[in-house]
Amino acid sequence: MMLNTASDLDLIIDKVRRAGALAQHLKSHGLITSYKADGSIVTNADTEVNLWLKEALLDARPDYGWQSEEEADNAHRLDAARIFVLDPIDGTMGLSKGSPYWTIALAIVENNQPTGAVVYAPDSGELYSASLGEGARLNGARIQASQRAELEGAEALGDSRLFGKDIWPTPWPRLSVQSRPSVAYRMACVAAGKADFTMALTPKRDWDVAAATLIAQEAGAVVSDHLGNPYGFNAIDSLKPSLICSGPALFPEIIRRCAHLDALT
Template sequence: MTEAAAAQDLLDRRADLELIRTVVLVAGERALTERDAGLKVWSKSGGSPVTNADLAVDQLLREALLSARPDYGWLSEETADSADRLEARRIFVVDPIDGTVAYMKNKPWWCIPIAVVEDGRPVAAVIHAPALNETFEAVLGGGARLNGRPITASDTETLDDASVLADARLMEGPHWPEPWPVMRLEKRNALAYRMALVAAGAFDAAIALSPKWDWDVCAGALIAEEAGALVSDHHGRPWRFNRADPRQASLVCSAPALHSLILKRCASIPLGL
């Protein structure tokens, strides 16, 4: 790539970040308004809940983003997938409401994650948590921020007493060859928000050993990595996006010194994909 082309790509990514930041704030207000007006809730195939607000926010995002970038592809939890996105150099990856159960129950731990993926990797991303007034963002090579202020992952070096976002039943189960040390385990509904909290240093790691959809983790991957965290599946394989199967095998997002320690303990657990 020529120097001029690289400079243009950087300008494009910054423009994309400004676009998705502007649109996600509007989408957050729409989600709050829809909930205040009363939600209609039903179950999707597989049993997970969906609301009229999920669909309304999805439509708002799709119309606003694709009208501004008509040549970009689209991948969203609430839009039927199309193979057309595989031919696009850049695509939007969106979850209209990540953490729908928390959203329905008026809990604060839900968010709207949006990423722009270019040639298989996220290059601009925003995670907006409207109920908490928190907006995380990053552009490739430009660091990560929360409400405009730079953030960095924690410098924790040991798993003992680490603060970890993971299911206690998973971490304390009998299937581990070596028990985990005592850690402070907590849960948050939205995967994207968990990764944002690791990026901000509020938690030392987030672990989930089952396959995860791209729309849940794509924005978080860029924000976490730009904050200095490490992200992979639990066998250490790096993620790549905009593939025919829009899933990652599992999630390990952690402070840099903890990543290899977590992978070592997870090595015996088979990959789900």
């Protein structure tokens, strides 16, 4: 059984909009910041958005499973036909430093693939959404990934230092690289044709990429790890070794340049 089409997508759009308003309210009153055991930053916006969305979504869909960055994993999700996959605040460091490009990223996953998704950047007023087979939208308008075929001069989102490292047998051509704190936002920008590609050779988790994967794919972009392996979701291990999200014409060249990095998988 697939996504309950409009009803599920309408549900997650509505709840994520409301959660965005909650996060903005908390930010306006001064965020409370702490650190996780791994040293990563977390704020009261992360935890409060997580709690509010969990209650609101599972009240509406009590038979759905749940997976979130801000909670310990629960193996019961593996038995659910559908699950919510949430990153309550993607780009927490950016939020804490005043960047407008933090997001709330929420997906519904069924049969190991996202079937409905929202990536919402409240401060920049951008709501990206998609449902399986229905295309992707930004604030209700259809979007399409870049058709650029040449790497020279391409617009990339990520860490500019990556492209200058000595791990590349052939230097990358000239790129225009900008940083954005949210992985989901970077992928959504590729979906909308605002950037030609984004890549990262650091591991990602399901909640980082599930929602944006559907949005990118529905806009015609390609998403995989650095060796071209497609993602699957709601498995026992949520770890993804790396990320490539690109317009379709550039994707083969990016994967070719990464082929020697098989030790990362």
